[in-house]
Amino acid sequence: MTVTPIETVAATDTILETRGLTKDFGGLRATNDVSFTLARGAKEAIIGPNGAGKSTFFALVSGRHRPDAGSVTFDGQDVTGLPPHEIARRGMSRAFQVSSIFNRLTVLENVRSAVQVRRGRAFDFFSDARRVALDRTEEILALCRLADRRHVPAGELSQGDKKKLELALALAGEPRLLLLDEPTAGMSLEETRETMALVDDLNESHGLTILFTEHDMSVVFNHARRITLLHRGRMILSGSPAEVRANDEVQSIYLGGQA
Numbered sequence: 539m540t541v542t543p544i545e546t547v548a549a550t551d552t553i554l555e556t557r558g559l560t561k562d563f564g565g566l567r568a569t570n571d572v573s574f575t576l577a578r579g580a581k582e583a584i585i586g587p588n589g590a591g592k593s594t595f596f597a598l599v600s601g602r603h604r605p606d607a608g609s610v611t612f613d614g615q616d617v618t619g620l621p622p623h624e625i626a627r628r629g630m631s632r633a634f635q636v637s638s639i640f641n642r643l644t645v646l647e648n649v650r651s652a653v654q655v656r657r658g659r660a661f662d663f664f665s666d667a668r669r670v671a672l673d674r675t676e677e678i679l680a681l682c683r684l685a686d687r688r689h690v691p692a693g694e695l696s697q698g699d700k701k702k703l704e705l706a707l708a709l710a711g712e713p714r715l716l717l718l719d720e721p722t723a724g725m726s727l728e729e730t731r732e733t734m735a736l737v738d739d740l741n742e743s744h745g746l747t748i749l750f751t752e753h754d755m756s757v758v759f760n761h762a763r764r765i766t767l768l769h770r771g772r773m774i775l776s777g778s779p780a781e782v783r784a785n786d787e788v789q790s791i792y793l794g795g796q797a
């Protein structure tokens with residue numbers, strides 16, 4: 539496995555940039571000429587009504603879909619058309635709406651195997667690698683408030699704890715950019731509060747850049763420092779929570795539903 543040393547990656551203030559990103563599904567243009575820039579260290583939201591193209595945008599950025607036109611630059615490197623595992627290896631993780639949980643393994647076993655995959659498949663039991671992987675696993679479990687569930691089979695977790703585990707698996711990939719697609723979907727108020735506190739912590743204390751989609755506007759306005767609105771695949775506007783809240787177009791798109 540070749541790993542690009544951090545020092546050789548161009549240090550710019552922009553971690554993610556798309557130019558003219560476009561994706562068609564048959565006759566439907568799900569992503570339409572989206573040029574978007576995300577600063578390193580940001581915590582931002584992509585919003586838009588159902589079907590606006592939020593998940594498709596994430597799929598294009600993370601390599602799950604290939605764009606029909608346009609480019610994706612991650613950390614100064616063109617990653618357009620690269621497969622998802624290659625983009626993940628470079629430091630972009632996408633959590634939620636993708637489930638890579640093994641139900642019969644415990645929480646600890648799930649996270650540990652993800653850490654081991656990240657640290658290299660040729661696992662050497664005679665080196666410190668095993669200890670380091672276990673330490674990293676425990677660190678992630680503590681961070682995600684899963685330490686007391688470590689021996690529970692993943693299939694027996696509550697919905698909220700399952701989401702925490704998905705986040706833990708994303709963190710095992712040691713990302714610099716974390717994409718969260720509707721992190722609080724299906725959660726109770728208490729679980730939502732806890733999950734978003736964790737997202738804030740990852741951004742503020744661990745320097746992780748975070749881009750998330752969310753349909754709950756109170757979550758968006760309380761946690762995103764900048765918000766971008768997509769509508770029918772197009773980027774309509776980008777601004778601070780106050781700017782977006784005051785914008786007439788936002789009001790009419792949301793009040794008018796899909797219209």
Ligand SMILES: Nc1ncnc2c1ncn2[C@@H]1O[C@H](COP(=O)(O)OP(=O)(O)O)[C@@H](O)[C@H]1O
Nearest residue numbers: 563566568586587588589590591592593594595
């Ligand atoms: N794999 C796919 N095949 C065909 N159409 C798709 C596919 N994925 C998404 N779409 C369509 O693209 C549009 C955008 O979907 P999506 O990105 O999931 O929106 P959002 O996440 O904002 O709700 C929708 O009209 C959806 O039906």
Ligand SMILES: [Mg+2]
Nearest residue numbers: 592593594719
């Ligand atoms: Mg979606």
